[in-house]
Structure formats: structure tokens, C-alpha cells
Amino acid sequence: MTDATTTTAEAETAARPWLDASLPVAERVELLLAEMTVEEKAGLLFQTMITMGEDGELAEADPVFGLPSNREFVLEKGMTHFNLLGVAPTAGAIARWHNKLQELAASTRLGIPxxxxxxxRHSFTENPGAAMLAGPFSQWPDALGLAATRDAALVERFGDIARQEYTAVGIRVALHPQVDLATEPRWSRVLQTFGEDAELSGELGAAYIRGFQNGDAFGAESVSTMVKHFPGGGPQKDGEDPHFAYGREQVYPGGQFELHLKPFAAAFDAGVRQVMPYYGMPVDTEYEEVGFGFNKSVLTGLLRERFEFDGIVCTDWGLVNDAAIFGQPFPARAWGVEHLTPLERVEKILDAGADQFGGEACPELVLELVAQGRVDEQRLDVSVRRLLREKFALGLFENPFVDAEAADAIVGSAEFRAAGDAAQRASIAVLSNRDAVLPFTPGVKLYVEGIAPEVAAAYGEVVDSPADADLAVLRLQAPFEQRATMFENFFHAGSLEFSGDVVAHVAEVAAAVPTVVDVFLDRPAILGPVVEAASAVAGNWGASAAALLDVLSGAAPAGGRLPFDIPSSMAAVEASRPDVPFDTADPLFRFGHGLTL
Structure with a gap:
């Protein structure tokens, strides 16, 4: 470092003493907090979606998603927390955009990064309402698939690789893991959980957190994790999701509220830094019947006091203002407080104990509450301290920028992709194998559906008709009901039964040739008719066709185990209690089932 550079740095530190990295974080927080206006504090309390411009440029206003420009977010609204929307073709583009956004933030009065x-961003999930396409990142099975491996070391390795890929492009907060228990088979968010078992979910959730946060060495190389959805989003009435008004109720007919807290307790023990409460409202419990983001008895009484959690609490997206999604009106998820105005909702969320408003960009409402004397500025300071503390702990004030040239070499590297591919193979569960048709012999005549012929050609001779084949391999999606809007259909919900047409088609192919059916089990489908018709059935939670065929042909071992029960019928599902695990009568396959070939 030259003398001129040293002098400039010293002058900057003198003007902004919170930049002195030799000081304790708590002291740096107080130094910066003392300089902040109420407007700057209010901006910190909001986190919402943001888009990047083409090839790493800053984005202008986005009419499709109704978002302001990047400049308006930072310069006019004073916001410094954003959830990156969409996917870029290269890691370098994300990194360049991130650096430009940091330059914009540095130009503000206080230069808060x-x-x-x-x-x-690492999975094959087809539900963009809950996850993102992998793009340049390495590709892994979704959380249910990680659970199917039963391998905590593998899950921690995934977190470590994802951490390296995230930090390479400037992503420093993971809005995951999702440790809700999948106790209602119909729930649309099952895929992102670790399944139905509380002990396994806690063990794998903790491993996931350690990988992302760099173990005990939380700092400049870490990604802060936000565990969700406290106090457990699984017990949904009729399996409906509280993104929508018809799914707002969480019910506990089996009295298992406490069970759903167990994975969160494991996350707290692992040092998770942030928490997201869910949209749902508890019914017939000791807690207030309002959405968890508004719920003081849950956020303050349960989370802050009982669990002594002093990290960041960020609400789920869109609790305050109505919005439009894909051109359709979409009400705020203000369940139990629909009658309140947006201003009153903000007041109730702050009073409940949350620090940050997810999916919102309305700091003017906080300013109005302070101006009216309804919220004290000292209440804002409580949350601002937590939010600033995290930025300091992540090293963002020392070095907010990333190496854009290095990003392309790190993200999606051959080593990381190979690890993801191996995890995909390890997660596939073979559920039935009648007449021992598996493993099949490479070189056989294959009829395939849902598999690209050029991929199948590496395993056998691809033919156009089941009648000409030695073996058929069909890939199916677990069933779901079509709903009224595009956004609703991102959330696979409703019946778990395959249609008669699908079952008849499987039976027709199976009548002509021994048939293997692989099902993407984003929910525990009613597999009985498929198992009866097919020679063999497998389940996956995000796996390439090559990974599947490696397992089916014996090139890779079959080691996946079910992360939930497979129900025997919809009647059994409907009769089960949403909060109780393993509660469907006479399941077809039990949790942990999986054949070894």
C-alpha cells in the first residue's frame, strides 16, 4: 500500500470511524448508528426482490415485476437488503452487477454496503414460487433429495460448496434452509423440506447451516442462513398453502405444536443467524390467531424469550401491501389482520418483534409511524443494530466487492458439478423391483419417455416403440391439481392421485415390455396403481436422466431412502392429522424405505 493510499484510508476512517476494523463489532455498530437519520434507519428495515440488468449492468425499472430501478431502491428509498430475482447466464455477470450495486451504495452519505x-439456486425444482433455477451454479437434488441420502456430511459439503459459489458472486444471505416438517402430504412446499422426521430434519438442517456459515468461523467467507418457516409451516389445514387466503390456517389436531419446533432448536444450536416466520396463523392454540409475522406471542414470547434468539427476524414476503403477480391482483398475506391498514400492519409487525419486512419497499410507512409517535425511534434502533451487526460480521464494510473474473471459474466448477451429480445419484430411491428387472444390462433396447434419446443412447439402443424394446423407462411428475391462476399452479397442491389416463398409459406400456417408472416426488404421490402396473418404480427429488440411468443400470449404487411415508390412498391422507408425522393409515412404503440393487 502506498503512502497516498494509506493517507486516504486513514482520512476515510477518521471521517467514518466505524470503518476501523480493529474495533469490536458492537462498538462499530454504535458509531454508525449514532450517525444515521431516521430515514436511513427505516430503509434498512426492508428487503425485497431486485433484478439485474443485461450482462451485469444495473437494472432500470421492471414493469413485469413492478420493481423500481436499482438506483431508486438505493438512492431514494435508502434500502440495502435485496433478494436477487431470476437467473443470469454467467456467474461473472452476477458478480459485475453486484459490484456496480455496491458502488452505488458506496456513493450514499454513509456508504452502507x-x-x-x-x-x-442449486436444485432441479420446478417450483419458481419457492426456488430459483440453478443457472451457472452446480446442480444438486432438492432438500428432500438431500434427506434421501441420510448423509449429514454430504449435506454439509453441499452447504460448503454453495457457500463458495454464493460468495463468489456476492450473495451473502441464504433464504434457507426450510426445516418445516412435511406432516401434511398435500402441502405444496414439501420439496424444500428435509421430510417428515423431526430428528432427521434437525440433523440435516444443522449440517446445512454449518456448511453455508463456514462452521464456527462466521465472517468474510460465510453466507448467513435464514431458517424457515418458524414455528413450522407444515401443519396446513387440508394441505393448502398460506400464500393464498384459502390456506391461511395452521391446525394442530394431534397436539404436536412442540414437535415442529425441534428442527428449529437444532438450527439455533448450529448458530443460525436469521429466522423467517411463515404466513400461516395458528388455530386453537395458546398463541394469537394471526399470521406468524404479526404474532408477538410467537416472535417475542416463543422465539426471543424462550429460545433466546437475538438474530435477525425477517418476515415472509408481502405481509403489508396488496400486489399484482403475473397481472393478477394478489392480497397481502395479512392473515388474521386483513382489516388493518398497511400502516397498522407495519406497526403490528414491529411490535411483534420482527426486524425486517420481506418483499416490501415502503420505508415511508415506518417514517409515518415515528412521526405520529406510534413507534419510538429507539424501537427502530433495536432492529437496526441487528442488521448492521450482520453486515459488519460478514466483512462487507471491509470489502464489499468480489472478483468478477474469478467468479466464472469458481461457480459451477468441474469439481462442484461432479459433487452435485454424485449427490443426485445417491438420492435416487428404488421403491420396487418386481421380477428383478433392475439393474438392467447396458446395451439393451430402450424405450424412454421423459428422457432425451441422446442421453439414453449411452445406456442402450433407443427404439421408438415399446413393442421393439427390452425395457421401458418412463419419468413422471407427481400429480397435482390445476388451479385458477398461473401463480397458484407454481405451488403443486391438491390431490396426490394420478389421473386415470396416466395410470392407463403406464399399464399399456407395461403390457408390452418390462417397465420402470421414475417419479419426481415433490409430494408423496399415491403410487399404488403405478407400482401394480410397472415392473419397478423409483423416486427422485431432482436428478438428471443420466444420474437415474446410472442407478437403474447398476453403474451407481441405489442408496436413496424415502424421506416420508408414501400413503396408500387419498382417503388415508384426508383422514390423517396435519401436525402428526407418519399418520396416514397403512402406508404403501414407509419412511426410510429403499431397495439396494
Whole structure:
């Protein structure tokens, strides 16, 4: 470092003493907090979606998603927390955009750096309402698939690889893991959980957190994790999701509220830094019947006091203002407080104990509450301290920028992709194998559906008709009901039964040739008719066709185990209690089932 550079740095530290990295974080927080206006504090309390411009440029206003420009977010609204929307073709483009956004933040009065978060980006999930496409990142099975491996070391390795890929492009907060228990088979968010078992979910959730946060060495190389959805989003009435008004109720007919807290307790023990409460409202419990983001008895009484959690609490997206999604009106998820105005909702959320408003960009409402004397500025300081503390702990004030040239070499490297591919193979569960048709012999004549012929050609001779084949391999999606809007259909919900047409088609192919059916089990489908018709059935939670065929042909071992029960019928599902695990009568396959070939 030259003398001129040293002098400039010393002058900057003198003007902004919170930049002195030799000081304790708590002291740096107080130094910066003392300089902040109420407007700057209010901006910190909001985190919402943001888009990037083409090839790493800053984005202008986005009419499709109704988002302002990047400049308006930072310069006019004073916001410094954003959830990156969409996917870029290269890691370098994300990194360049991130650096430009940090330059924009540095130009503000106090130069508070931006924190970028993301939903999951490493999986094959087809539900963009809950996750993102992998793009340049290495590709892994979804959380249910990780659970199917039963391998905590593998899950921690995934977190470590994802951490390296995230930090390479400037993403410093993971809006995951999701440790809700999948006790209601119909729930649309099952895929992102670790399944139905509380002990396994806690063990794997903790491993996931350690991988992302760099073990005990939380700092400049870490990604802060936000565990969700406290106090457990699984017990949904009729399996409906509280993104929608018809799914707002969480019910506990089996009295298992406490069971759903167990994975969160494991996450707290693992040092998780942030928590997201769910949309749902508890019914017939000791807690107030309002959405968890508004719920003081849950956020303050349960989370802050009982569990002594002093990290960041960020609400789920869109609790305050109505919005439009894909051109359709979409009400705020203000369950139990629909009658309140947006201003009153903000007041109730702050009173409940949350620090940050997810999916919202309305700091003017906080300013109005302070101006009216309804919220004291000292209440804002409580949350601002937590939010600033995280930025300091992540090293963002020392070095907010990333190496854009290095990002392309790190993200999606051959080593990381190979690890993801191996995890895909390890997660596949073979559920039935009548007449020992598996493993099949490479070189046989294959009829395939849902598999690209050029991929199948590496395993056998691909033919156009089941009648000409030695073996058929069909890939199916677990069933779900079509709903009224595009956004609703991102959330696979409703019946778990395959249609008669699908079952008849499987039976027709199976009548002509021994048939293997692989099902993407984003929910525990009613597999009985498929198992009866097919020679063999497998389940996956995000796996390439090559990974599947490696397992089916014996090139890779079959080691996946079910992360939930497979129900025997919809009647059994409907009769089960949403909060109780393993509660469907006479399941077809039990949790942990999986054949070894």
C-alpha cells in the first residue's frame, strides 16, 4: 500500500470511524448508528426482490415485476437488503452487477454496503414460487433429495460448496434452509423440506447451516442462513398453502405444536443467524390467531424469550401491501389482520418483534409511524443494530466487492458439478423391483419417455416403440391439481392421485415390455396403481436422466431412502392429522424405505 493510499484510508476512517476494523463489532455498530437519520434507519428495515440488468449492468425499472430501478431502491428509498430475482447466464455477470450495486451504495452519505440474498439456486425444482433455477451454479437434488441420502456430511459439503459459489458472486444471505416438517402430504412446499422426521430434519438442517456459515468461523467467507418457516409451516389445514387466503390456517389436531419446533432448536444450536416466520396463523392454540409475522406471542414470547434468539427476524414476503403477480391482483398475506391498514400492519409487525419486512419497499410507512409517535425511534434502533451487526460480521464494510473474473471459474466448477451429480445419484430411491428387472444390462433396447434419446443412447439402443424394446423407462411428475391462476399452479397442491389416463398409459406400456417408472416426488404421490402396473418404480427429488440411468443400470449404487411415508390412498391422507408425522393409515412404503440393487 502506498503512502497516498494509506493517507486516504486513514482520512476515510477518521471521517467514518466505524470503518476501523480493529474495533469490536458492537462498538462499530454504535458509531454508525449514532450517525444515521431516521430515514436511513427505516430503509434498512426492508428487503425485497431486485433484478439485474443485461450482462451485469444495473437494472432500470421492471414493469413485469413492478420493481423500481436499482438506483431508486438505493438512492431514494435508502434500502440495502435485496433478494436477487431470476437467473443470469454467467456467474461473472452476477458478480459485475453486484459490484456496480455496491458502488452505488458506496456513493450514499454513509456508504452502507448492500447485502444480497437469494432463494435456493442449486436444485432441479420446478417450483419458481419457492426456488430459483440453478443457472451457472452446480446442480444438486432438492432438500428432500438431500434427506434421501441420510448423509449429514454430504449435506454439509453441499452447504460448503454453495457457500463458495454464493460468495463468489456476492450473495451473502441464504433464504434457507426450510426445516418445516412435511406432516401434511398435500402441502405444496414439501420439496424444500428435509421430510417428515423431526430428528432427521434437525440433523440435516444443522449440517446445512454449518456448511453455508463456514462452521464456527462466521465472517468474510460465510453466507448467513435464514431458517424457515418458524414455528413450522407444515401443519396446513387440508394441505393448502398460506400464500393464498384459502390456506391461511395452521391446525394442530394431534397436539404436536412442540414437535415442529425441534428442527428449529437444532438450527439455533448450529448458530443460525436469521429466522423467517411463515404466513400461516395458528388455530386453537395458546398463541394469537394471526399470521406468524404479526404474532408477538410467537416472535417475542416463543422465539426471543424462550429460545433466546437475538438474530435477525425477517418476515415472509408481502405481509403489508396488496400486489399484482403475473397481472393478477394478489392480497397481502395479512392473515388474521386483513382489516388493518398497511400502516397498522407495519406497526403490528414491529411490535411483534420482527426486524425486517420481506418483499416490501415502503420505508415511508415506518417514517409515518415515528412521526405520529406510534413507534419510538429507539424501537427502530433495536432492529437496526441487528442488521448492521450482520453486515459488519460478514466483512462487507471491509470489502464489499468480489472478483468478477474469478467468479466464472469458481461457480459451477468441474469439481462442484461432479459433487452435485454424485449427490443426485445417491438420492435416487428404488421403491420396487418386481421380477428383478433392475439393474438392467447396458446395451439393451430402450424405450424412454421423459428422457432425451441422446442421453439414453449411452445406456442402450433407443427404439421408438415399446413393442421393439427390452425395457421401458418412463419419468413422471407427481400429480397435482390445476388451479385458477398461473401463480397458484407454481405451488403443486391438491390431490396426490394420478389421473386415470396416466395410470392407463403406464399399464399399456407395461403390457408390452418390462417397465420402470421414475417419479419426481415433490409430494408423496399415491403410487399404488403405478407400482401394480410397472415392473419397478423409483423416486427422485431432482436428478438428471443420466444420474437415474446410472442407478437403474447398476453403474451407481441405489442408496436413496424415502424421506416420508408414501400413503396408500387419498382417503388415508384426508383422514390423517396435519401436525402428526407418519399418520396416514397403512402406508404403501414407509419412511426410510429403499431397495439396494
Amino acid at each position: 448492500v447485502t444480497i440474498s437469494t432463494d435456493p
